[in-house]
Amino acid sequence: MIATDSLLDKSKTIAAALFEGRAYPWEVIPEIKDFILSLGPTLPADLFDNPAQGVWIARSASVAPTAYIGAPCIIDEGAEIRHCAYIRGGAVIGKRCVVGNSTEIKNAVLFDEVQVPHFNYVGDSVFGYKAHMGAGCIASNVKGDRTPVSVKNGGGRIDTGLKKLGAILGDYAEIGCNSVLSPGCVVGRNTTVYPMSFVRGVIPENSVYKNKSIAELVKKY
DSSP: OOSHHHHOOGGGOTTHHHHTTOSSGGGGGGGHHHHHHHHGGGSOTTTEEEEETTEEEETTOEEOTTOEEOSSEEEOTTOEEOTTOEEEEEEEEOTTOEEEETOEEEEEEEOTTOEEEESOEEESOEEOTTOEEOTTOEEOOSOTTOOOEEEEETTEEEEEEESOOOEEEOTTOEEOTTOEEOTTEEEOTTOEEOTTOEEOSEEOTTOEEOOOOOOOOOOOO
16 A cells, blocks of 8 residues: 555656665655756757756746756656746656646655646655645655654554655545645545645545544634
């Protein structure tokens, strides 16, 4: 349920080689930057521009002049980087992805057709094919006590050894508006998270996650 092959279709990313032989998706997090710097120079010049050192942008991608693109970074074909997007570096943005207004990406792999279109934070994360974050969603990547992040799976936990680890979203995962994904959160394939949710641990595939709260209505005096 949390293995790489059970979460991600590796044929849907330019970074497929990065995931080969990885039991868990988060194992790639420390190696994203070096991978970009090794892959970038091999990309075909007729398809990719190299506008700055360590930055490769597909000629078919749309990048707003107000967007910030930090190195190292690869933006694949047909991606749309909108007004005031903030790509800090260490980012692989897949084919036909949408990175929108005030969305911040840092050390992350977005598989093809991922959408993070409105006021999102994605740090030290992997988002599978066609995963989508609603407006205001956050993938938190650091624990409050700054200790290494563990992935809590049922009654057990897997120590990642990473002080920074955001979320792993399986293919087609849908995250409702204003939700917060806690460090080391894993959302399975085809799973929907309700808006305004706080998500911890591992959420199985083909599920609906409802973060229920108790609402109280009182008479106004």
